[in-house]
Amino acid sequence: MAYKTETVAILGLGLIGGSLARALRENRFSQRFIGYGRRLPSLEQGVALGVIDEYTQDLGEAVSAADIIVIAAPTLVAADLLDEILALTDGHAHAPLVTDVASVKGNLHARAQRDDGTLPPNVVLGHPIAGSERSGVAASDARLFVNHRVILTPDVGNDPAAVDTIAAMWTATGADVVQMSVKDHDTVLAATSHLPHALAYALVDALAQSDASDDIFRFAAGGFRDFTRIASSDPVMWRDIAIANRDALLSAIDTFGEHLAILREQVAASDADGMEATFTRAKTARDEFAAILAQRQRGH
């Protein structure tokens, strides 16, 4: 079955949803963009900026007008929206494509699953690994996804043509589309993103509560600024991600805790060889990662 791509509904018009609409318009993947959301000012701003052509606050209207529905709301809101969309489209022969941009896939997969464990043919979950320190539709940027990864997590039940169409949508934005399982996605994201956020939040909170906190922040410098940058992220968004990806995050925290305990013992024992080995392995891995990331961002 071939899917139409003319009209895209963006549910939740923020940085990611707005940037996707801009990119798809600029690259002529779709012609008409409808915004849906709870916050009217964002929708009005989206029209004023030319990011969307029109908006509605009636989900049924957005769903019935759209060829592709992109859920671009925060993690837990996205799950509720997915429920509502599925209820609205249940049993429709020509249901629109449904995808999302959330940071966790397991909770959405659980909501989308049918009684037999399969996904509806038209629901293809995805996650663009892109962002910015800025947020909101005003910060949206047609080039946000260029040379960034988009992970799709297709599963049994998905129509391969639906997966291809969502992949083509992201490819049109300049992104590099890859596929993995829901479980692998959530494990990898817990390790590279959710755990680092948890560590940064825990560190800054620990220091802020210390007796010496005034001096600590007075004498911290650039390395600390970089290390803690992600602790300036939106607390509500990260609360929801921690709830949605609970098990993978707990497992990542525990693995990290084991390694920190080993390093603690090396420090306690003044184990010079042990510490040098740990630090050298880490430096080697981190230098390799940085080189690969720099190469990817140059578009190679």
Added chain:
Amino acid sequence: MAYKTETVAILGLGLIGGSLARALRENRFSQRFIGYGRRLPSLEQGVALGVIDEYTQDLGEAVSAADIIVIAAPTLVAADLLDEILALTDGHAHAPLVTDVASVKGNLHARAQRDDGTLPPNVVLGHPIAGSERSGVAASDARLFVNHRVILTPDVGNDPAAVDTIAAMWTATGADVVQMSVKDHDTVLAATSHLPHALAYALVDALAQSDASDDIFRFAAGGFRDFTRIASSDPVMWRDIAIANRDALLSAIDTFGEHLAILREQVAASDADGMEATFTRAKTARDEFAAILAQRQRGH
């Protein structure tokens, strides 16, 4: 007693020692710079670049020629150099000023202490909070210390005139000189620098040893790059810092561990309010810190 400042000996000619020499020459605080170190190529390069006027590999020669001796070697090497300098100058009526730039002060303080627990009048320990991703004398920069903090840790026994002279030396580089106790210095630096390095090394090492390490590094992005930047630091330098500041680092790791354990319980319990409170406190503290740091770096 007034101290002469004409001739400065830099022991260990790397980024920090070289930058200090450049800054003091440019600001006419001193006229003659002598390099001392184990690695001949650095010393030859220092002369070729005009960072130092001459060099020697004879410590006694450097010590007897200098008005100010700056130990700019790595942490543990610095402690050994301090021993040697004290042996060379012991009982001299006109001993030169001795200072250092190492990241830990407690181990140097212990080496400098006399039998009665006081410091020699002429030994003033210090630590410029400045650095760069680059290293070596070729990367040295006369402006490296501008608007950066330099912490001096004077103690009982120090000649106030000696402390004033070392403070004036750093002020001449454009740095902002502050004083604190050795213990406070080591506690604050453990929290803001040594602990973050330990966490970054432990995290990257944990991920590198994971079964999914290929995928993990393939899908990590900019936030992870910033968070782990300090894991690309010199393993030998950080091994030595962890040895020199062992007790304060262990205490910082344990305090962090307690806060991470609390956050882990909040994640495990899907405690939305608890997580939001933790993340919000951290974001508030981190945003304030970032604003203060930005203001300081603009020179206000």
